[in-house]
Amino acid sequence: MYDNIIYTKNGEAYYIKRTIPEQQLRDPNMEILKKWFHCDTVLRNDGILYFCDHIKTIDYEEIQSGSKG
Numbered sequence: 001m002y003d004n005i006i007y008t009k010n011g012e013a014y015y016i017k018r019t020i021p022e023q024q025l026r027d028p029n030m031e032i033l034k035k036w037f038h039c040d041t042v043l044r045n046d047g048i049l050y051f052c053d054h055i056k057t058i059d060y061e062e063i064q065s066g067s068k069g
Contacts, residue, residue, distance in 0.1 A: 014052035
């Protein structure tokens with residue numbers, strides 16, 4: 001499962017659903033392709049299009065268990 005996760009330079013994580021060589025598509029409409037592949041993001045690197053879902057990060061605060069005393 002973790003083979004399908006990539007990280008961008010800014011630390012964002014994405015789950016790869018599909019990859020396609022860019023040369024296979026002529027004048028692609030990315031919005032239609034995102035709907036077709038059920039994803040929210042398209043990334044491009046070295047001539048490959050990555051159809052991905054963004055893995056959202058959350059802000060959290062650790063809860064300390066009961067105090068001793």
